[in-house]
Amino acid sequence: MDFREGHREAAFRAEAREWIGSHLPPDWQRTAAQRLTDPATVMGTRRWWQRELQAGGWIALTWPTDYGGRGASLLDQVIFNEELARAKAPEPINVIGLYMVGPTVIEWGTPRQRERYLPPLLSGDEIWCQGFSEPDAGSDLAAIRTRAERHGDQYVLNGQKVWTSYSPIARFCMLQARTSRGARRYDGLTCLIVDLTAPGVTVRPLTQITGNAEFGEIFLSDVHVPAENLLGPEGQGWAVAMTTLAHERGTMPFALEVATRMLYDDLVDLARQTNQAGDPRVRSRLAHLQVELESLRLSNLRALGRLAAGRPGPEEAVRKLLWERADQAVASCAMDLLDADLARVSDDWGELHRQWRYHYLRSRARSIEAGTTEVLKDMLAVRVLGLPRSR
């Protein structure tokens, strides 16, 4: 067992740090401490940052060079992520594209699809969303009812998607629809690339408990999708979705860890600013949160070996579960610190409270998005621990 970083990795880290430092605005550290929650500003910043990353050759490091990546190892991606956290850098805007759609298009897409869709996905010029959930198909993906009927060289889509992250700003949706019914519930699903500007598509933003509309609903009424937009063979939608979900669980936790680490660092700053860092109860809580954050980081490092050896397996869900718990605990702790500090009045009081309230409310979705806690625990129980199915 060896967690040592080699000379090559140390050199890569230095290069990454240098690049990030010279591409973020000089006052970034200070402004990041008061990270903005105004959606328009945040999205603008994230769009700008993704372009910078792509232009500098730092986006999708692990993708093959033919598709716009660097063919780098996951360890390099981890090192780059750590440096992003250190600099409190913004998140790129096209996260669904980067972590889910891209790897799926690389695995299942035609050469033409890769050529058409991957470059603007990487630059963030075309934002993607993922059309899985429907009003009656949340955790139960096989219950999808949106229909795609083949008419010549077109599919005609009818149905509804909901709680679709980034749909209000997305250009394309990687969408699952039903083309037939088969012996098993998950037979007959088909994955299609849908242009959200096509006639018959209506996207309606959905306001979340935070007050922001980061997701939305998509209504599909006789939407014509060219058959060349099939992603994978007709009827193989379930297998395509499994690729998407395997990547979501395999590689996304590396990026999630960064976001929560930044939040924790802000929490420690908050404890210090409000003179609570010496309180034994606060000390103990911050220590426990530090342990949780490290649990996630070290689980990620231990996953590197598994992921290098093959496609992500069911045990990768562990890291999503560790992450959601840590993220919610950090945000909850901040709310408690603010409650204990209500009497304090300072210039940034309002802004500080507004941001932490946003993070606290946002954190409640962590255990719902990307696989609910319950559905992931079911999966681990059956596929890793070998327990009998519950249904």
Added chain:
Amino acid sequence: MDPTYSPEQIAFIALLDDLLGKRGGVQRARSVEAGGSGCDLSLFSELLAIGAGDLPTEQDRAILFEEAGRYLVRGPLFTTLGYALPLLEAAAPDCELLDATRAGRAIPVVGFGARTVSDADAATHIVFVEGGEVTVATREQCLLEDLSSFDPGRRLARIREVGGRSPLGFVRADADHRARWAVAAACELIGVAQACLDMAVTYAKSREQFGRPIGSFQAVSHQCVDMYLIIEAARGHAYYAAWAVQDREPCAALAAAQAVACAGEAALDCAQRNIQIHGAIGFTWEHDAHLFLRRARSAITLSTMVQDPADRIADLLGL
């Protein structure tokens, strides 16, 4: 970077598994007779004979203590090799007592806060550390009072009087014995937690109620997953800390404190849930489940006697 076991380490795990299994496994933990010693000196000698007293790396020690936790190996293995050995190595690497310990001729144990010792019933020496000063007394020089112990395989005693102590050496402020204690404790706790998860899953697959295996009920299966999750987390910490201590990384002290904090939580959580999943049978004296709960607590007792892990982490983070 390679956070996995080497082939030699896998072979060492197999060797320990085989030896501890053949010697009666967990059943052996029950052979403590009323009024008899809590220690298992013959198993201790066998482990010394395969090199347990002189393992080449911290990672190998991690494996030893994890396996010992899984099989509930009794004293003085953990107290002597886990605690006394790193202290002697830090304070007096050339002392005769150290050689004698590795060879099985002496059994030193640590006197925590000069007040409490574990496994004193088999000890030949008690080692004290106060400030940086390390001293030693023979067992005969100490007047001990047996404390009623929670874990039958790890008996605690109070030190009433010490006749005389000989100076042994000093530990520097940056000595690594505390980190090594924490890693040893973390690994023993992970072994306990893993054994509990294995028992719980096996039982949940076979026990039927309402016409189905109870493991098909989410109220049961999700508890098993929670156990698995915290063990996975604790393993990452323990392996990382073992590496950091071995390579004298600047993060070693913090990594070790994190490891023992997480493993303590894992062991208690798993031991308690294991009893719950077994239902009434898990509450019987006859069942092994309570022995693991007792071991989890006794390992936490010893590590907390040094310092509360959360407090140590907060100190090291500069909070």
